Amino acid sequence: MATRWKRRPEGSTWGDFGEDDQLGRLNLLTPAKLKAGIGEVTEGLSFCLSLPLDFPGGAVLNPRRHPPRLSPTLQDGCPCLNFPLARLDGRNTDVLSDDQVTLALQYSTQWDSFAHVGAFFDAMGNGVKEKVYYNGYRANEHVVGPRDYRPDGDVDVDGPYGAHALGVANMARKAIQGRAVLVDLKKHFGLERRYVGYQDLMRVLDADRITVTPGDMLVLRTGFTEVLVGMNREPDIEVLDRTASVLDGRDDALLQWITDSGVAAICADNYAVEGLPAQESTLGQRPALPLHQHCLFKLGVPLAELWWLADLADWLQARGRSAFLLTAPPLYLPGAVGSPVTPVATV
Ligand code: UVW
8 A cells, every 4th residue: 555645546557556656657668668669660760859949939828838048158247158268268279158048848849747737636535635646646745836825734835846756857767768659630630620539549540550559659640730830939829729639638438548558658749639628528526637637647648749740740651650669758857847858750
């Protein structure tokens, strides 16, 4: 029995990978799985699956997330770009440039760690719903935030803020490499907004003869970032809200398929993998981000968003292929909840 919880959410994997596990389904990226991914490499070609990190542009996709701000570091108060080291010692012949960035870690092509979405859940079975994350890790003990807004017993915490458990650093240590399969939803459903549920997904897998095996990373091309890139950093949110497929997080059959398929991660080229807002629900209390809750909170399946998949998808489609080797470690940044990533597909 884990000390952090006495009851786990229905349908969750808590405890299955160990009492203190912080990797969830990434545990399925085994040596055999990596070798299976390497087995998909026949041509020795690589594809960069990242957007330039100053896309989408502005803060209209998410008002919390602003474009990166680069600046030079300072050397004795001087911007260190083309800095002549001779100013420090007249014999020096070097010219030095060095910079820094203020970056919303989930602004552009990114990973969500399990610290990104938790839930109010009665993990101790004592009738008290606490803020918990995957495998029972606790708000303000492991994922530390500011003084709480609720007057109901949350610990007052002033920092140090951050994901001291479940953050992207664990994922970086794991290195995230393995077999991935690309499912081309754009090819089947075009660029209109569509909430893709279990039936739709099965139809596409059947039509394209795609087999997803446990430990595969599922990569979904919807065409969203293709439209976004065409907007050249001035995103039109009204158009984007009507653009491309999103997974239907309210479709229980789809969530069950994610559980049963054993996928290790889900990566997409759209904004949130699932449709936001989620479809209407008849339930009173329900998650606003049901697929995030299913994957990040219950299963330990990390999500990745805003990837650039067009070139890879077209290349695979022209050859009747869907599988490739994916290498996508996030930044090894202790305490971070999310991370930019430069994923690489090798075929
Ligand atoms: C949200 O906050 C909606 O996050 P994500 O980037 O995971 O979609």
